[in-house]
Amino acid sequence: MNAEPFLEPRLCVDLDALAANYAALAREAAGAAVAPVLKADAYGIGLAAAAAVLWRAGARSFFVARLSEGEALRAQLGAERPAEIFVLDGCPEGAEARLRAAALTPVLNSLAQIARWRAQGPGPCALHLDTGMNRLGLRAEAVARLAAAPELLEGLELRLVMSHLACSDTPDHPLNARQRQRFLELCAPFPGVPRSLAASGGIFLGRDYHFDLVRPGISLYGGGPFGRPHPGLAPVASFLAPVLDVAEAPAGETIGYGAGFTVDRPLRLAIVACGYADGVLRSSAGHGYGWLHGALRRSLGRISMDLLVLDITGCDAARAGDLVELVGAHLPVDEAALQAGTIAYELLARLGARHARQYRGRA
Numbered sequence: 001m002n003a004e005p006f007l008e009p010r011l012c013v014d015l016d017a018l019a020a021n022y023a024a025l026a027r028e029a030a031g032a033a034v035a036p037v038l039k040a041d042a043y044g045i046g047l048a049a050a051a052a053v054l055w056r057a058g059a060r061s062f063f064v065a066r067l068s069e070g071e072a073l074r075a076q077l078g079a080e081r082p083a084e085i086f087v088l089d090g091c092p093e094g095a096e097a098r099l100r101a102a103a104l105t106p107v108l109n110s111l112a113q114i115a116r117w118r119a120q121g122p123g124p125c126a127l128h129l130d131t132g133m134n135r136l137g138l139r140a141e142a143v144a145r146l147a148a149a150p151e152l153l154e155g156l157e158l159r160l161v162m163s164h165l166a167c168s169d170t171p172d173h174p175l176n177a178r179q180r181q182r183f184l185e186l187c188a189p190f191p192g193v194p195r196s197l198a199a200s201g202g203i204f205l206g207r208d209y210h211f212d213l214v215r216p217g218i219s220l221y222g223g224g225p226f227g228r229p230h231p232g233l234a235p236v237a238s239f240l241a242p243v244l245d246v247a248e249a250p251a252g253e254t255i256g257y258g259a260g261f262t263v264d265r266p267l268r269l270a271i272v273a274c275g276y277a278d279g280v281l282r283s284s285a286g287h288g289y290g291w292l293h294g295a296l297r298r299s300l301g302r303i304s305m306d307l308l309v310l311d312i313t314g315c316d317a318a319r320a321g322d323l324v325e326l327v328g329a330h331l332p333v334d335e336a337a338l339q340a341g342t343i344a345y346e347l348l349a350r351l352g353a354r355h356a357r358q359y360r361g362r363a
């Protein structure tokens with residue numbers, strides 16, 4: 001269908017897989033609303049396409065991190081798709097008018113943010129309660145202040161109270177149950193307000209963690225909730241790059257910057273048009289792989305800005321123009337991330353740098 005030659009790295013996004021993952025998460029969290037997290041350009045998948053697919057799949061609330069992400073999402077959805085858009089950064093000083101103009105719902109993280117948003121007049125908001133992450137969110141003392149002085153919230157339409165789990169990728173971590181218990185306690189002053197605790201990992205911790213709304217990110221995009229591929233979730237992103245040249249390296253030579261790899265026997269090399277400027281992490285040097293001609297081929301030497309080198313010794317079929325899969329069906333995003341010493345989140349977020357995206361499936 002696409003006769004255009006494949007000249008540069010490309011992120012191929014399977015939108016049907018994204019919709020299937022949404023449905024799988026909705027089944028897993030049956031009874032709770034599923035509000036996709038679309039921060040960081042939908043984890044590198046592309047905000048516009050992801051929002052369109054997820055709206056059609058049934059999502060009516062979304063989360064982003066930044067104000068500008070919320071504005072972009074509102075513009076994408078348009079007046080025909082009036083979703084509730086929660087902004088995790090909340091209401092920093094100076095954000096009030098823009099939040100209001102784009103009809104965004106700030107997730108208020110402090111008493112100061114609450115006062116600031118309230119000063120604008122009546123409006124919707126969510127409250128972020130800190131239950132043990134010690135990052136953003138109202139601590140127990142601040143919640144006690146609100147409980148003692150409900151007028152601090154007067155005029156605000158409380159749409160959601162939420163918290164975030166620190167260790168939901170580790171199901172037996174004791175902090176999970178502790179955070180859930182604290183969440184129940186901190187929610188007590190807000191009876192009747194919908195509650196949300198679970199992101200991807202929390203969804204797979206079971207019903208006790210689902211409450212009224214779940215907020216999956218990585219698992220929508222094919223990353224497993226526990227840092228490894230999950231059989232119920234389909235890969236969404238494939239990252240492909242073309243071979244620019246095939247070469248031989250005699251024993252005794254070195255490969256790449258810093259002479260980072262010494263050739264100990266004659267090797268056949270594929271030089272691939274992909275480097276750290278395309279999102280291949282430099283930290284994968286010595287541990288990374290690409291899938292080419294039916295096998296995983298290890299990467300040799302340092303990752304350059306625009307190039308990497310694969311060992312294809314024994315593979316005579318490889319030619320310039322062949323495609324290497326760096327993430328995809330043969331190299332799940334969780335495994336490629338592990339090879340680079342990181343997690344699927346960072347890998348996906350960084351794949352956005354310089355490539356074209358190609359969408360398959362129903363947009």
Ligand SMILES: *Cc1c(COP(=O)(O)O)cnc(C)c1O
Pocket residue numbers: 037039088164198199200201215216217218219
């Ligand atoms: C990023 C984020 C999520 C989504 O987390 P995943 O682990 O990707 O599912 C949910 N809630 C909050 C507050 C977040 O920051």
